Amino acid sequence: MRHRRTLTVAMTALALTMPVSASAVGVPKINWGTCGPELAQFQCATVEVPTDYDRPNGSTTTIALTRLPASDPARRIGTLFTNPGGPGASGVSFIQHNASTYSPELRARFDILGFDPRGVGLSDPVTCYPTAAEEGAVLAKLKLFPTTAKEERGYIADAAKMAASCRKTSPDRLEHYSTANVARDLDVLRQAVGDKKLNYIGYSYGTYLGATYAKLFPNKVRAMVMDGTLLPERYTGSNGDDLPFGARLRQGEAASDSYQQFLLECKKAAAACPLNALGAPKTVVENLLDRLQSKPIGGFDYSTTVGIMFDAFYRSDTYPALAQQLAELATQPKAQSKAAPARQEDYPSIGNAMQPCVETRQTGRPLAYPAYADAADQRAPHFGRYRAWIGIQCEFLGLTDTDAFAGPFENRVKPPVLVFGTRHDPATPYQATRPFANLWPDARMVTIEGWGHATSFGASVCADELLTKYLTTLAAPPDGSTCQQDRKPFDPLPIGKSVTSSIR
Numbered sequence: 001m002r003h004r005r006t007l008t009v010a011m012t013a014l015a016l017t018m019p020v021s022a023s024a025v026g027v028p029k030i031n032w033g034t035c036g037p038e039l040a041q042f043q044c045a046t047v048e049v050p051t052d053y054d055r056p057n058g059s060t061t062t063i064a065l066t067r068l069p070a071s072d073p074a075r076r077i078g079t080l081f082t083n084p085g086g087p088g089a090s091g092v093s094f095i096q097h098n099a100s101t102y103s104p105e106l107r108a109r110f111d112i113l114g115f116d117p118r119g120v121g122l123s124d125p126v127t128c129y130p131t132a133a134e135e136g137a138v139l140a141k142l143k144l145f146p147t148t149a150k151e152e153r154g155y156i157a158d159a160a161k162m163a164a165s166c167r168k169t170s171p172d173r174l175e176h177y178s179t180a181n182v183a184r185d186l187d188v189l190r191q192a193v194g195d196k197k198l199n200y201i202g203y204s205y206g207t208y209l210g211a212t213y214a215k216l217f218p219n220k221v222r223a224m225v226m227d228g229t230l231l232p233e234r235y236t237g238s239n240g241d242d243l244p245f246g247a248r249l250r251q252g253e254a255a256s257d258s259y260q261q262f263l264l265e266c267k268k269a270a271a272a273c274p275l276n277a278l279g280a281p282k283t284v285v286e287n288l289l290d291r292l293q294s295k296p297i298g299g300f301d302y303s304t305t306v307g308i309m310f311d312a313f314y315r316s317d318t319y320p321a322l323a324q325q326l327a328e329l330a331t332q333p334k335a336q337s338k339a340a341p342a343r344q345e346d347y348p349s350i351g352n353a354m355q356p357c358v359e360t361r362q363t364g365r366p367l368a369y370p371a372y373a374d375a376a377d378q379r380a381p382h383f384g385r386y387r388a389w390i391g392i393q394c395e396f397l398g399l400t401d402t403d404a405f406a407g408p409f410e411n412r413v414k415p416p417v418l419v420f421g422t423r424h425d426p427a428t429p430y431q432a433t434r435p436f437a438n439l440w441p442d443a444r445m446v447t448i449e450g451w452g453h454a455t456s457f458g459a460s461v462c463a464d465e466l467l468t469k470y471l472t473t474l475a476a477p478p479d480g481s482t483c484q485q486d487r488k489p490f491d492p493l494p495i496g497k498s499v500t501s502s503i504r
Helices: 089-101 106-110 132-140 150-170 180-194 205-214 233-237 251-272 274-278 279-290 302-312 318-333 365-380 383-388 430-437 460-471
Strands: 043-049 060-068 078-083 108-118 197-201 223-228 418-422 443-453 483-485
Touching: 043 180, 060 089, 078 089, 078 180, 106 108, 106 251, 106 460, 108 180, 132 180, 150 365, 180 197, 180 205, 197 205, 197 460, 205 223, 205 233, 205 430, 223 460, 251 274, 251 279, 251 302, 251 318, 251 365, 251 383, 251 418, 251 443, 274 279, 274 318, 279 302, 279 318, 302 318, 302 383, 318 443, 365 383, 418 430, 418 460, 430 443, 443 460, 460 483
Parallel strands: 078 108, 078 197, 197 223, 223 418, 418 443, 443 483
Antiparallel strands: 043 060, 060 108
16 A cells, blocks of 8 residues: 555445446557657557446546557567556556566566556546645645644644545546546456456555456456455455554554564664664664654654655665664754655645545544554554554545445456565555455465565565466466565665665
8 A cells, every 4th residue: 555645545435336348338549659758668648438437428537558568579468457556656657667677578478558547647637736836735734644632633624624625626536536447447448458358467556456356357357466465355444344444454563563574684684784883773763763752853753754664664675774864863863864765755646545535434533533543553653653544534525436346355257366475564464465365266375575565576586487477378376385585674785776666
């Protein structure tokens, strides 16, 4: 799952509907063109899909696409669709930044395609303010999450105002914003590229999109790779868990595990982790966080620092930079610290974080969020409180997509499906991987022994090889297989390698 500074996502009631028949929707023609001189190897296009699939001949929504054509057209299998997560992350940007790093065999055999889901990026985005400047002004004054009673009251009031602005600015788009409609768009795109069945890789929230597609179109799946699984019943709230959206996803507990792993790996790294020079890493960091709750250091307050840590846990190759940042904060209390590890801001608008609002269960108790956050902080100090506030805006939105899909999510897909789970994942808990795999008649679960979020992409040669073999030949590994990551968190980066990740 993706998060954003001051953005939250929440829960609304779901209605169960099935898609209209494929014959009722015209298949658009894709006119591929240039993406510009700096992206010469890619092609770009837009297509129109029904805004409301109950009215296939009514108004339309624009979907933006990009693809890296197969490098060996004579051996081309088809198109490999991808989703980098979120909800709200741009699939166009993800592919243009990352497609060239897929294995040579995948690039030879598939056109690799990314699309901005409806309401996102270049695809008729949901907006919550008339201008980007107005939105920026709203975000600039908000903390990542509140920590005092006064801040909590203001945060709830600001969430209500933000939801009202979204409802005023983009009601029509929000009412057709559900994952089920994205899945229906995906099936139209599958037909538009000429594939009889879907080839798909979903990361993080993209696994929820994949599970929804599989339920709605079980006979249209050739191959699916799911990495960093989002358990559908937790996302929708159909598990009967009386918690707000953010707490229900168990991200606080998962991030707490990653925090403990960071401290453990730092201690083992000795001089390679600068925190060790200051004392026991846990003591140093806990003392720092305690101090930040009462007084910021050089512009860094408690919530900002917790957010930086959470982001850094997404990729273990950011651990050294995080350790350096925390050491600087701990030793220079009156100085402006150097730049923190870059926080990833994938959403072009607040509206892109609103998708769960129209398709997941709400508590109906926004004033109870402080109590929810206190309880989450007891279960997972620091990170439980942070993630518990994810969802507060949606308590006030008051809009639902009646074409959303509520479950159940057990499906009838016949081909084997490849499911990856990373042992220490801060955003999609590893413990959810097996229950997710159990939704499929033949899921092959692979554990990646390591750290980070959705790490089959570029962190493990073993995982890359299994993924490539499966997608190209449909030969899936045995269920219960294991892969190791290629490096430990504090190992030096290879020469010329930078720290990047677009998976949210």
